[in-house]
Amino acid sequence: MKLLAARRLLRILRVVIRYRLDDQLLHLPLPTWMRMLRFALPWRWLPRRPSQLSRGEALRLALEDLGPIFIKFGQLLSTRRDLLPPDMADELAKLQDQVPPFPAAESVARIEEQLGASVTEVFARFEVEPLASASVAQVHAAQLKSGEEVVVKVIRPGLKPIIRSDLAWLYLAARLAEKASADARRLRPVEVVSDYEKTIYDELDLLREAANASQLRRNFEGSDLLYVPQVYWDWCRPKVLVMERIYGVPVTDMATLADQRTNMKLLAERGVEIFFTQVFRDSFFHADMHPGNIFVSTRTPWSPQYIAIDCGIVGSLTPEDQDYLARNLIAFFKRDYRRVAQLHIDSGWVPAETKVNDFEAAIRTVCEPIFEKPLKDISFGQLLLRLFQTARRFNMEVQPQLVLLQKTLLNIEGLGRQLYPDLDLWSTAQPFLERWMRERISPLHLLRNLQQQAEQVPHLSQMARDTLERLNQQPAAAPVAAAPTHAWPLRLIGAALIAGGVSQGLSLAVASWAAWLSLSAGLLLILRR
Incomplete structure (x- = not known):
């Protein structure tokens, strides 16, 4: 190495x-x-x-x-x-999408090796000249024997040694930065590189991309917002992917979009809605949304629909990160900077000893100038620079699990700036987030959570019983006759667990797994002989 x-x-x-x-x-x-x-x-x-x-x-x-x-x-x-x-x-x-392609002979050889058959046996037509070529793979047009028009994606040969050596240098630079600078330690560069390593290696597995595409297609089945091509699983392998060929306008082809009288304002707004739907409704978002991977359908330009390809990189958030992020954004849209500051402290993104008033004032200073401005008038470069300075001042740490989300936001913002510079990002996103938050506290959602927690009760009770039985089977250090004199501490602990479980359940207004576990363990301790 x-x-x-x-x-x-x-x-x-x-x-x-x-x-x-x-x-x-x-x-x-x-x-x-x-x-x-x-x-x-x-x-x-x-x-x-x-x-x-x-x-x-x-x-x-x-x-x-x-x-x-x-x-x-x-x-x-x-x-x-x-x-x-x-x-x-x-x-x-x-x-x-214009990276120089690798030789067609190598592409055909790899496809035949992966499929275990010649291209003439699998396809009624196969175009040797690639349709497009990118950093990790290139794409050929073809037609299946059954008549479907498809594209065949094949991974470039010899990538892993190059990626391995590049990652070695990235790790070295990250470790040196952590040792040399407190600011670098706050940014957690080694964790960021580690996350990127997982992402880039995942992208080399086209079966993973096929699974991601199928999931994204299912999430937007029948939607007017986004279309995802169908995957033909019979012909998918780790280095080869066969999927439906789509016909659309590249999202950066502004002249063609204008010629077909595309509603650019609605197109930009739907891009924002797609992003927030993926992040908050599905917790499964396309994390490589650069313009080369996005097309616009030509069928209904007055009600434009996006087409997404290349699902090799996807991201997800935990329910906790979703909740904190949504609350932060809503408070930000309402200019409730104190709430933003408090949420950052509560989530652990800044140290617990941070003074709320000082942090609130710093956030207000950075964010207030950008409100009531269209996208074209906002300098995100300056905004990011000032946010970085504020974060450094308050020892705010980068969250590695949010790096993919931040990258996707940069892509979405850059795309929106090209499509419709007058887009009001705030008024477009705020109603979606407020609706999502209302749904999270609706009776139906709480009932669904309660049902999910109730389904776990037998399993959690069995876990508690198994744990106590294992403890009981351990050799006792004291004589057996002395055991009854020490039974009352266990019963006292059991009573405390029951009280804690009841209070936790009441405070959350919904049965949590922790509350059920506490109640179960407490009852077992009290009833134990």
Whole structure:
């Protein structure tokens, strides 16, 4: 691994030198000591030929050369046109579906190896020229023997060694950062890299992507908001995925969308609704929603429907994170900054000793200027910078389980800025969240929770009984005759458990598993001979 990582570092340096990315870096407003480092870089003393590439082309080609992790970083940057000059954003947008393909012969060989049959035996028609090519896989058009038009997705060969070496360097950088900086420790970079490692390896398994697509399709079955293509499971393998071919307009093809008179305002609003539906209703969200993975149906442009592909990366939240996030957003929309501050403290996202008043004032200072402004007038770059400064001041830790959600939010915001810059993000999202919160405390929802908890009572009671029997079977240190004199402490503990269980059940207004376990254990202790 160390040899592989060292070779990869040399490869990264060679690409940096080849495309002179250090020139672009040194044009940024860096500290003086970092700008002085350029004199220590040996290649800067060598003569060089003038480059024919623009700065955007040089950055795009460098990221392509460096492989999937760097390409995905470029895809994310391409949606942030508020952070990049237009020429660089336009070039990086090509990374979404215009990555150079690998040879067709390798693609066909891998498909036949995975399916155990030749492409002519499986497909009535197979197009060797790929439809699209991305960082991890490329796609070919085909037709099944039964007549269905499909696409065949195949994983690029030789990815794992590159990803392994890149991750080794990311882990090294994360550990060094944690040792060198308290700010870095607050950001928990090692955990973030670990989450990303799981995500990128999951994306290499196309059976997982097929399962994700099937789940997302089921979640939006019959919906006017989102369509997900059908998966043909008989022809899916770990490195090959066969699914329904869709015909839609790329979401970034503004000219075609305008020609078919697409309702752009409704399209942008439905994008926000889809995101919040996935996160809060389903707790299962498409976490790779860059423009290359999103299309718009041509059937009803006055009531536009999205089409989503490439479900290799999905995210989910625990009920606790869902609840805290929804309450935070609702309080934020209502400008109840004290509630936002208190929720951050209650959730453990900031230290418990944080002064609520000070934290409230800091949040108000950052957030108040962005209200009552359309998306086009909000500088999210400046907002994120100021939020980061506020978080550092109050020792707020990054939550690794929310990293995918934050990435998806960046993609959604960048997409919304392109589709309908006048979108009022706040008024679009607030009604959905308020409706979701009302449903969570509705009698039907509470009854459903009560039923789920009641179904667990026999299991929890058996667990308590098994635990007490195991404890009872342990060799006693004291004579058996002395046992009755010590029975009253167990009964006292049992009474306390029952009281705690009753009070917890009353305070929650619903039977929780902890309350049932407490009651069961208390009764067993009191009735135990």
